[in-house]
Amino acid sequence: MRLCIIGAGYVGLVSGTCFADMGNSVICCDIDNDKIRKLNSGIIPIYEPGLEEMVKRNVKQFRLRFTNNISESIRKSDVIFICVGTPTNKKTNDANLKYVFQVANKIKNNLNKYKIIVTKSTVPVTTGDKIENILNKNKFKTKFDVVSNPEFLREGEAIRDFVVPDRVVVGGKSKKAIKIMKSLYLPIVKKSSRFFSTTRRGAELVKYASNAFLASKISFINEIANLCEILEINIEDISVGMGLDQRIGDRFLRAGPGYGGSCFPKDTRALVALSKKFKINLSIVNSVIKSNENRSNLLLNRILKITKKNLTNKLITFLGVTFKANTDDMRESPCLYLIPKLIKKGAKINYYDPTGIKKNLETFNKVKFSKNIVEATKKSDLIIIHTEWNEFKQLNFKKLIKNKNVIIYDLRNIFTPYKMKINGIKYFGIGR
Ligand code: NAD
Ligand code: UGA
Numbered sequence: 001m002r003l004c005i006i007g008a009g010y011v012g013l014v015s016g017t018c019f020a021d022m023g024n025s026v027i028c029c030d031i032d033n034d035k036i037r038k039l040n041s042g043i044i045p046i047y048e049p050g051l052e053e054m055v056k057r058n059v060k061q062f063r064l065r066f067t068n069n070i071s072e073s074i075r076k077s078d079v080i081f082i083c084v085g086t087p088t089n090k091k092t093n094d095a096n097l098k099y100v101f102q103v104a105n106k107i108k109n110n111l112n113k114y115k116i117i118v119t120k121s122t123v124p125v126t127t128g129d130k131i132e133n134i135l136n137k138n139k140f141k142t143k144f145d146v147v148s149n150p151e152f153l154r155e156g157e158a159i160r161d162f163v164v165p166d167r168v169v170v171g172g173k174s175k176k177a178i179k180i181m182k183s184l185y186l187p188i189v190k191k192s193s194r195f196f197s198t199t200r201r202g203a204e205l206v207k208y209a210s211n212a213f214l215a216s217k218i219s220f221i222n223e224i225a226n227l228c229e230i231l232e233i234n235i236e237d238i239s240v241g242m243g244l245d246q247r248i249g250d251r252f253l254r255a256g257p258g259y260g261g262s263c264f265p266k267d268t269r270a271l272v273a274l275s276k277k278f279k280i281n282l283s284i285v286n287s288v289i290k291s292n293e294n295r296s297n298l299l300l301n302r303i304l305k306i307t308k309k310n311l312t313n314k315l316i317t318f319l320g321v322t323f324k325a326n327t328d329d330m331r332e333s334p335c336l337y338l339i340p341k342l343i344k345k346g347a348k349i350n351y352y353d354p355t356g357i358k359k360n361l362e363t364f365n366k367v368k369f370s371k372n373i374v375e376a377t378k379k380s381d382l383i384i385i386h387t388e389w390n391e392f393k394q395l396n397f398k399k400l401i402k403n404k405n406v407i408i409y410d411l412r413n414i415f416t417p418y419k420m421k422i423n424g425i426k427y428f429g430i431g432r
Pocket of ligand 2: 155218252256257264
């Protein structure tokens with residue numbers, strides 16, 4: 001099939017590349033000229049394991065190309081995927097649909113023959129209806145179908161999640177469009193995963209409900225971890241003990257610094273904003289948002305407790321600053337909330353991240369980037385393990401640490417407290 005992917009970000013680039021790898025002819029387009037220039041020079045603008053080889057392979061086979069000529073790409077394609085961002089609208093907490101509607105108007109002006117328009121971006125329920133209204137005004141009077149096909153991939157695992165999905169959800173009322181969508185996904189749904197079709201609004205809500213549910217699981221275990229810290233119980237035992245019940249499952253029960261990223265925070269906010277419009281009280285999701293927002297205060301209090309309230313001129317090293325491991329994405333990373341609080345208490349911050357220096361942290365004058373772990377931790381008073389990269393899991397703190405008073409605060413529980421203790425290292429984790 002001839003596919004056009006509009007928005008070559010984390011979702012668009014991965015989806016486009018995977019569709020090309022499945023034998024389709026794919027054009028990925030974006031308004032960001034720099035991104036397109038990089039992609040055309042073989043530079044992948046994001047960190048996503050395995051993506052570079054896959055992009056190169058498909059470009060070489062002429063199945064994948066990149067352009068900023070969106071109009072032409074729409075005209076030449078049969079299925080158009082909208083993959084632009086839907087960030088939080090700061091005033092209303094709702095999803096900002098500016099980019100989605102820009103694209104819908106572009107499609108309207110280039111609807112030269114029957115096409116399926118697919119929203120892959122996470123959009124509030126009824127957005128598909130609004131896109132349909134825009135497209136109904138196309139001057140060619142062309143027929144079209146708008147379907148919702150939410151994306152469930154995770155950054156860092158994006159290719160695997162796309163190629164071996166738990167489910168592919170497509171929502172729409174046109175049997176023809178659903179059939180075409182199913183045949184597009186056939187190479188991957190054939191394996192073991194499931195293709196689920198529903199109404200368009202249903203598919204839009206499945207996405208938000210899924211993200212809100214996963215966020216709830218994380219906040220739930222984080223609050224139980226707070227209790228474990230007081231009661232001297234290891235949260236890992238609780239996650240394992242609970243997760244063995246198949247109705248609960250052990251995934252997304254890892255306590256940590258709070259959920260971050262470009263999706264859980266914005267999507268939980270957007271779901272609550274949507275429900276408010278329809279006068280429905282999503283009190284559980286609302287509490288999850290509040291609980292997660294309060295996480296940085298709890299972490300600060302714990303840091304003050306373990307450092308005996310003395311942070312003035314103390315050097316704190318963050319190992320990893322992205323919202324989780326295996327991504328370069330800083331969007332709503334928990335450290336962006338914790339670092340300003342630590343600076344306010346008089347601390348200086350050093351950080352190392354496997355994906356390099358971060359623009360978001362350049363605005364703080366007490367934050368410095370180190371090129372490697374040795375340099376980052378050399379004069380440190382407190383080391384905060386913020387993400388669980390494999391290279392952190394291998395660290396030998398006994399050799400690394402010169403200052404014997406240094407404290408390690410492991411926000412991902414990647415080390416065993418007992419081993420740290422026998423090596424004489426002051427070590428604290430989450431919920432244990
Ligand atoms: P992103 O910011 O990485 O990428 C969006 C891209 O769209 C950018 O490159 C931007 O330049 C481009 N764009 C904006 N306006 C455009 C226009 N008018 N025409 C062409 N291109 C335009 O965003 P993302 O993380 O890929 O997320 C995209 C959507 O997918 C969001 O709705 C998000 O909630 C959803 N989603 C994201 C993930 C994820 O892991 N990041 C997973 C599932 C769903
Ligand atoms: C999440 C969902 O997992 C995807 O299914 C979804 O497609 C995506 O959002 C989206 O809609 O954009 P992602 O944000 O890439 O994917 O990352 P996750 O692995 O879900 O982690 C989200 C946050 O929760 C991270 O900050 C992570 O550290 C935290 N987390 C996750 C925990 O604290 N504990 C866990 O057990 C799992």
